[in-house]
Amino acid sequence: MPRPTRIFRRARGVPKRLPPFRWNSLWMLTAAVTLGISLVAVLAITKIVYAHANQTINQSIEQSNAQIDSNVASSIDQYVHEMVSISDSVANLLNEFPAAELNRRLFVFLREDIETIAVFDRSGTPLVATDNRAMRSDISVTQQSWFTGASTSGRRYLISQPHVQRLYRGEYPWVITLSRSVSWVQNGSKHYGIMIVDMNFSRIKYLCSRDLESGGYIYITDQMGDVVYHPKQQMIYAGILPKDAPPEENLSEGSSVVDGRGGKLAVCVKTLSNAAWRVIGVTSMNGLATYDGGPDTYVEVAILLLAAAILAGSLFISRQMVQPLHNLMTLMGRVSKGEETAPAPVTGIYEAGRLGDSFNRMVTRIRQLMVQVRTEQEQLHRSELKTLNAQINPHFLYNTLDSVVWLAQSGDEKRVVQMVLALSKYFRLSLSGAKDFITVGEELQQVENYLIIQKMRFGDSFTYQITCENGVRSAKTPKIVLQPIVENAIVHGVGTLSEGGKIAIAAKRTGEELEFSVRDNGCGIKPDVLAHILERNPSSRSGIGLKNVHQRIRLACGQEYGLKVESELDEGTTVRVRLPLHYDAPRKGGAG
Amino acid sequence: MKRGIALLLVLALLLGEAGCLAGFGAKREYAVDLIVKGTNMDFWKSVNEGAQAAASDYRAAVTMTGPAIEKDYRQQAGILKDSVARRPDAIVLAAADYEKMAQPVQDAIDAGIPVVMVDSDVNNSRTAAYVGTNNLALGRTLADRLCRQIKGSGEVGIVSFMQNSYPAIQREKGFRDAISANRRFTVLNTVYGYSDSAQAEKVTEELIARHPKLKAVAALNQWSSEGAARALSKLGRKDVRLFAIDCSPELAMYMEEGVLSMVLLQNPYQMGYDSVETACRCLRGEKVGDKFTDIYSVDITTLFDDKYEQLIFPFES
Numbered sequence: 001m002p003r004p005t006r007i008f009r010r011a012r013g014v015p016k017r018l019p020p021f022r023w024n025s026l027w028m029l030t031a032a033v034t035l036g037i038s039l040v041a042v043l044a045i046t047k048i049v050y051a052h053a054n055q056t057i058n059q060s061i062e063q064s065n066a067q068i069d070s071n072v073a074s075s076i077d078q079y080v081h082e083m084v085s086i087s088d089s090v091a092n093l094l095n096e097f098p099a100a101e102l103n104r105r106l107f108v109f110l111r112e113d114i115e116t117i118a119v120f121d122r123s124g125t126p127l128v129a130t131d132n133r134a135m136r137s138d139i140s141v142t143q144q145s146w147f148t149g150a151s152t153s154g155r156r157y158l159i160s161q162p163h164v165q166r167l168y169r170g171e172y173p174w175v176i177t178l179s180r181s182v183s184w185v186q187n188g189s190k191h192y193g194i195m196i197v198d199m200n201f202s203r204i205k206y207l208c209s210r211d212l213e214s215g216g217y218i219y220i221t222d223q224m225g226d227v228v229y230h231p232k233q234q235m236i237y238a239g240i241l242p243k244d245a246p247p248e249e250n251l252s253e254g255s256s257v258v259d260g261r262g263g264k265l266a267v268c269v270k271t272l273s274n275a276a277w278r279v280i281g282v283t284s285m286n287g288l289a290t291y292d293g294g295p296d297t298y299v300e301v302a303i304l305l306l307a308a309a310i311l312a313g314s315l316f317i318s319r320q321m322v323q324p325l326h327n328l329m330t331l332m333g334r335v336s337k338g339e340e341t342a343p344a345p346v347t348g349i350y351e352a353g354r355l356g357d358s359f360n361r362m363v364t365r366i367r368q369l370m371v372q373v374r375t376e377q378e379q380l381h382r383s384e385l386k387t388l389n390a391q392i393n394p395h396f397l398y399n400t401l402d403s404v405v406w407l408a409q410s411g412d413e414k415r416v417v418q419m420v421l422a423l424s425k426y427f428r429l430s431l432s433g434a435k436d437f438i439t440v441g442e443e444l445q446q447v448e449n450y451l452i453i454q455k456m457r458f459g460d461s462f463t464y465q466i467t468c469e470n471g472v473r474s475a476k477t478p479k480i481v482l483q484p485i486v487e488n489a490i491v492h493g494v495g496t497l498s499e500g501g502k503i504a505i506a507a508k509r510t511g512e513e514l515e516f517s518v519r520d521n522g523c524g525i526k527p528d529v530l531a532h533i534l535e536r537n538p539s540s541r542s543g544i545g546l547k548n549v550h551q552r553i554r555l556a557c558g559q560e561y562g563l564k565v566e567s568e569l570d571e572g573t574t575v576r577v578r579l580p581l582h583y584d585a586p587r588k589g590g591a592g
Numbered sequence: 593m594k595r596g597i598a599l600l601l602v603l604a605l606l607l608g609e610a611g612c613l614a615g616f617g618a619k620r621e622y623a624v625d626l627i628v629k630g631t632n633m634d635f636w637k638s639v640n641e642g643a644q645a646a647a648s649d650y651r652a653a654v655t656m657t658g659p660a661i662e663k664d665y666r667q668q669a670g671i672l673k674d675s676v677a678r679r680p681d682a683i684v685l686a687a688a689d690y691e692k693m694a695q696p697v698q699d700a701i702d703a704g705i706p707v708v709m710v711d712s713d714v715n716n717s718r719t720a721a722y723v724g725t726n727n728l729a730l731g732r733t734l735a736d737r738l739c740r741q742i743k744g745s746g747e748v749g750i751v752s753f754m755q756n757s758y759p760a761i762q763r764e765k766g767f768r769d770a771i772s773a774n775r776r777f778t779v780l781n782t783v784y785g786y787s788d789s790a791q792a793e794k795v796t797e798e799l800i801a802r803h804p805k806l807k808a809v810a811a812l813n814q815w816s817s818e819g820a821a822r823a824l825s826k827l828g829r830k831d832v833r834l835f836a837i838d839c840s841p842e843l844a845m846y847m848e849e850g851v852l853s854m855v856l857l858q859n860p861y862q863m864g865y866d867s868v869e870t871a872c873r874c875l876r877g878e879k880v881g882d883k884f885t886d887i888y889s890v891d892i893t894t895l896f897d898d899k900y901e902q903l904i905f906p907f908e909s
């Protein structure tokens with residue numbers, strides 16, 4: 001009896017858990033690739049934005065550098081101009097007042113940033129001075145560069161380098177000296193001399209000390225390129241050249257960008273109109289890096305958060321992409337193990353859907369093929385069954401006909417008639433159409449007919465008894481089950497006894513099963529034969545009838561049914577037949 | 593699984609950090625504390641100027657601290673302790689006492705802060721480096737100049753500043769070693785001016801009173817030199833030659849007047865620059881070593897050279 005198919009009975013859902021971790025999995029691969037691409041993109045964008053910001057900042061640095069530089073230059077210009085005006089006023093006063101008188105009047109010109117105003121005659125003797133302190137006599141004024149310079153140069157006035165002035169004992173102020181030749185008429189004669197205005201250097205220093213944006217600085221050189229003022233003067237003297245010092249030969253008037261040792265420099269050169277000085281502003285064009293070293297903490301945090309978000313995003317997206325494939329993979333695994341599964345989803349990502357669809361078709365096709373194979377196998381079994389049936393019938397027919405011939409020869413007409421009648425009844429049941437299953441009653445009737453025939457053949461050397469439990473008579477059984485067993489009992493059991501043989505046949509219900517038993521008191525079966533009596537062994541001819549029955553039952557009803565043989569030598573043999581208890585003939589053929 | 597995600601996360605963080613660095617390309621600032629012996633003194637102001645110049649070159653923030661005037665080492669030890677508590681990246685220190693500052697310096701080093709010594713070293717072998725004048729050489733050079741300029745033989749006096757100041761000991765040692773190698777001069781017992789011009793003037797007067805035939809005086813720092821110059825000027829003893837270490841406008845005046853024969857200049861600006869540079873390079877993980885700063889020998893002919901003017905005459909600000 002074929003078992004019902006269970007393939008679509010219990011469907012398991014699509015798996016939801018994460019797939020197990022594998023470095024070479026598509027998930028990790030996709031995650032790594034998305035992560036990589038995103039980070040490269042972020043870095044590239046950062047670079048571009050950074051470069052742009054750099055450029056903008058550098059431009060603004062250059063502009064503000066030039067602006068501040070020109071402001072400083074005009075302040076210094078204006079300051080020098082003031083000093084020149086003062087010297088002009090003093091020069092004019094020289095014509096109006098005698099030197100002694102002038103000494104008292106000069107104090108009006110005194111200011112904090114003017115160290116000394118003095119006039120010397122050509123021999124270096126001081127004539128006029130702003131204050132009454134005694135000038136040192138031990139220094140030769142005429143040897144000082146400001147004195148010689150003013151008397152020899154053709155210029156209206158001379159601005160010195162910053163230097164330590166030594167006009168008074170113990171005083172060493174840093175000054176810039178404006179010196180000029182002066183002439184005045186006194187008492188009708190013309191006098192010549194040198195006038196100096198010593199400007200306190202701290203004033204110039206203060207004017208220059210305006211810091212340029214982003215660490216820039218301003219310095220002053222004279223036309224010869226000698227440094228007049230440099231905020232890093234000491235550094236230069238100490239033999240440390242500032243990293244951001246512009247190369248001297250690249251200095252040209254106006255704003256420009258030059259290559260210094262430490263990178264690009266914005267340099268602005270402004271030549272003063274009335275002093276032979278150049279005010280030079282220098283700023284490193286470091287762009288963003290100018291501002292306070294590294295990125296702020298919040299920028300770092302933002303970048304790290306972004307990186308984490310990209311990571312999470314890439315993991316999530318790649319999981320979304322790979323999930324259908326993984327589901328399909330799990331389904332395939334189950335199908336390959338023969339488990340039942342739900343059909344693969346065909347919605348969602350197109351490729352995965354197509355793959356699922358193909359997979360479903362394949363599974364359906366496989367199932368169809370499985371059903372087909374099963375059907376074909378059952379048909380094969382049935383034909384085998386028919387063959388077995390056919391095997392039985394002629395075998396028995398020859399034997400019976402032999403007996404009939406034997407009875408007829410002995411002239412026992414009554415028994416011939418009786419035997420032929422039994423044979424006729426027997427075949428009527430045997431050949432009852434195409435039915436494979438008959439009732440227990442019919443089967444018992446059948447075996448009784450057989451026993452009648454055989455009892456006659458064996459000369460009434462045995463007796464038989466047939467019992468049937470109430471209610472099982474109408475149950476269904478494969479036909480010709482008992483006859484081969486009884487035949488076996490007669491031929492190998494009671495048939496060997498001269499008389500007193502007994503065969504007891506019973507049909508009863510055991511639980512949900514139907515049980516036939518055929519008991520004889522014959523010679524029994526040897527244990528070594530008994531052990532293999534039901535095995536399908538073509539070489540062994542013994543018990544061929546039992547084997548046939550056993551196989552037929554198992555083919556028709558299932559592997560758990562069949563024959564069971566118990567035997568003891570010289571005591572007898574009992575054969576039990578286990579069958580499913582049915583009252584309707586089972587459906588023929590398998591599923592579908 | 594979890595391990596894999598953790599690995600990916602680490603990878604992402606590394607890339608993120610790389611992004612930070614690539615994007616901004618700037619190094620962090622170092623915070624360096626400069627602890628000097630007297631913030632109001634010209635010498636240390638000059639050291640600070642050099643330090644600030646190095647700070648702008650090395651993207652560091654240098655803060656000068658210290659007592660306003662040179663005092664007991666205890667005050668400096670307290671200032672060092674406060675500095676360690678602020679946890680700067682490095683400390684540049686001019687030790688007020690060679691022995692007694694050793695332990696406070698060790699505490700700073702134990703706190704994981706590299707200490708660079710400037711000008712005045714400390715008795716601690718675990719400092720990162722010493723940057724400053726080679727005081728032994730300074731003393732030797734002074735003796736060398738003295739021997740070259742004075743003919744004949746005689747007595748030489750030393751006006752030093754502190755008995756237990758390491759630079760003082762080193763200078764004196766260098767001086768005595770070089771002088772005694774020459775064998776022409778007898779070096780008298782050292783007198784101390786305790787970094788006070790008036791005190792130095794007094795001890796010099798006493799020294800001259802005790803040794804009327806004194807040939808020369810070596811003064812080992814600015815205040816000793818000023819005191820000695822005042823004493824010699826007051827006594828009108830131009831026959832006693834004065835050789836000094838460090839110069840000031842006052843000393844320049846004495847040199848112009850012929851009292852002071854020669855001075856040796858140190859370069860505090862360079863000390864400041866080089867010490868901060870050393871500290872920053874040490875923080876960058878480079879190998880650093882001791883560095884001796886320049887010594888200049890100046891007499892009346894070179895006193896007003898551009899190169900020395902700024903070392904002798906401070907800008908008034």
